[in-house]
Amino acid sequence: MHRFANPTRFLRIANAVLPWTGGLTALLLGVGLYLALLNSPPDYQQGETVRIMYVHVPSAWMGMLVYLTMAIASAVALIWRHPLADIAAKAAAPIGAGFTIICLVTGALWGKPMWGTWWVWDARLTSMLILLFLYLGYIALVNAFDDPNRGYRAAGILALVGVVNLPIIKFSVDWWNTLHQPASVIRLDGPTIHPDILLPLLVMAVAFKLFFITVLILRIRSEIAAAKIRNLQLSLARG
Amino acid sequence: MTRKRLRLYAVLSGLAMLGIATALVLSALSDNLVFFHSPSDVVENSVEAGQRIRLGGLVEEGSVARSDGTVLFAITDMKTTIPVRFAGIVPDLFREGQGVVADGQLDGKGNFIASEVLAKHDEKYMPPEVADALKRAGHWKEGEGPEGASYK
Numbered sequence: 001m002h003r004f005a006n007p008t009r010f011l012r013i014a015n016a017v018l019p020w021t022g023g024l025t026a027l028l029l030g031v032g033l034y035l036a037l038l039n040s041p042p043d044y045q046q047g048e049t050v051r052i053m054y055v056h057v058p059s060a061w062m063g064m065l066v067y068l069t070m071a072i073a074s075a076v077a078l079i080w081r082h083p084l085a086d087i088a089a090k091a092a093a094p095i096g097a098g099f100t101i102i103c104l105v106t107g108a109l110w111g112k113p114m115w116g117t118w119w120v121w122d123a124r125l126t127s128m129l130i131l132l133f134l135y136l137g138y139i140a141l142v143n144a145f146d147d148p149n150r151g152y153r154a155a156g157i158l159a160l161v162g163v164v165n166l167p168i169i170k171f172s173v174d175w176w177n178t179l180h181q182p183a184s185v186i187r188l189d190g191p192t193i194h195p196d197i198l199l200p201l202l203v204m205a206v207a208f209k210l211f212f213i214t215v216l217i218l219r220i221r222s223e224i225a226a227a228k229i230r231n232l233q234l235s236l237a238r239g
Numbered sequence: 240m241t242r243k244r245l246r247l248y249a250v251l252s253g254l255a256m257l258g259i260a261t262a263l264v265l266s267a268l269s270d271n272l273v274f275f276h277s278p279s280d281v282v283e284n285s286v287e288a289g290q291r292i293r294l295g296g297l298v299e300e301g302s303v304a305r306s307d308g309t310v311l312f313a314i315t316d317m318k319t320t321i322p323v324r325f326a327g328i329v330p331d332l333f334r335e336g337q338g339v340v341a342d343g344q345l346d347g348k349g350n351f352i353a354s355e356v357l358a359k360h361d362e363k364y365m366p367p368e369v370a371d372a373l374k375r376a377g378h379w380k381e382g383e384g385p386e387g388a389s390y391k
Contacts, residue, residue, distance in 0.1 A: 041366030041367070041368070042366065042367065043364050043365065043366070043367075044365055044366065044367040044369070044370035044371075045332065045360060046332070046360065046364075050364060053364075075250055078246060078250060079243060079246045079247045079250055080243055081243075113330075113331060114330070114331070114332055114358060114360055115330060115332070115357045115358055115359070115360075116329070116330030116332075116333075116355075116356065116357045116358055117355075117357055120274065120357070121274075122274035123272050123273075123274065160250065160253070160254065161257060163254065164257055164258055164261045168261075168265070175265075175269070175272075176269065176272045176273045176274065177273040177274050177275050177276075177277075177295060178274050179274055179275075179340055179357060179359055181359065181360055181361055181362045182361075182362045183362060184362040184363070184364060192362050192363045192364070193363075193364040193365075194364060194365035194366060194369055196366055197364045197365070197366070
């Protein structure tokens with residue numbers, strides 16, 4: 001693993017991968033949006049409103065997946081003192097917060113016409129809101145110290161503690177009565193979505209994942225550059 | 240034991256203990272974490288009249304009646320049924336056999352007076368033509384939609 005700890009080696013790989021992930025993101029997002037908005041059937045109950053799902057569900061998955069990525073990176077950084085892992089966790093946080101906000105906003109827009117309310121305090125919606133607060137807490141904490149390493153340490157512990165929220169989000173709809181319906185795709189007996197509706201959803205989900213990888217690489221690259229500038233300024237100041 | 244190994248065990252045991260603590264707290268609070276109660280819960284626990292609760296279940300087939308701005312229907316969980324009165328506009332998805340959650344209170348005569356009615360939808364998505372075809376072929380249970388619909 002320490003082979004990738006070297007920022008120069010990381011940058012060489014990242015720069016080679018970046019055009020591919022960026023291009024694939026644009027391609028799949030285009031295909032996915034075409035399928036989702038123009039070339040897929042309405043739902044038998046929800047009609048055209050079901051199209052909100054093609055943005056809502058992939059963002060919800062990404063909100064959780066990015067958090068898991070951030071927590072694993074924080075664990076690697078805390079245990080093995082891997083410098084790039086700290087940077088990766090910090091770079092991922094605002095992306096995950098963005099996905100979580102998109103999930104909450106599209107969920108409210110979908111809830112009003114279908115359920116009859118923008119928001120209820122049921123277990124699924126509340127645990128998703130807590131996920132947003134965990135992201136915001138992480139971002140605040142990682143930037144709260146003059147010494148970046150102390151920020152990384154404190155925020156990394158927060159990220160690990162917040163991991164308990166992920167199974168709560170996933171299983172809230174099975175453990176308790178909620179207004180939100182149970183899982184449709186990731187369930188033991190197979191998806192309960194017709195293939196014509198499932199395909200655009202999966203294309204959008206892959207596009208969102210590639211978007212995350214692309215933006216994560218860009219953000220790690222700028223974090224590395226910022227760290228270099230900081231070190232240069234420090235050595236200049238020491239004269 | 241190296242320091243890395245020590246830190247690994249510290250993180251793992253910390254997470255395990257946090258997980259156990261969270262599970263204990265959530266199971267202790269599980270009565271407060273449910274969003275609504277079923278008609279059977281309400282009858283079994285003999286909820287007092289005037290106490291605000293949320294009642295959830297399916298709108299019973301053939302129970303919906305409308306009279307000047309008031310909707311009368313019954314919420315059932317297939318074991319117990321409670322009649323509901325609601326003066327207001329129900330959501331688009333509201334129909335017989337559909338899941339609903341009503342916020343309100345019992346009037347002491349076995350009726351539930353709702354101040355808000357929310358529709359619940361299930362986890363099944365399909366094009367209208369597929370739903371029609373399933374209904375024609377008889378693979379449709381009223382109130383539950385298509386039987387065993389999963390696309391493996």
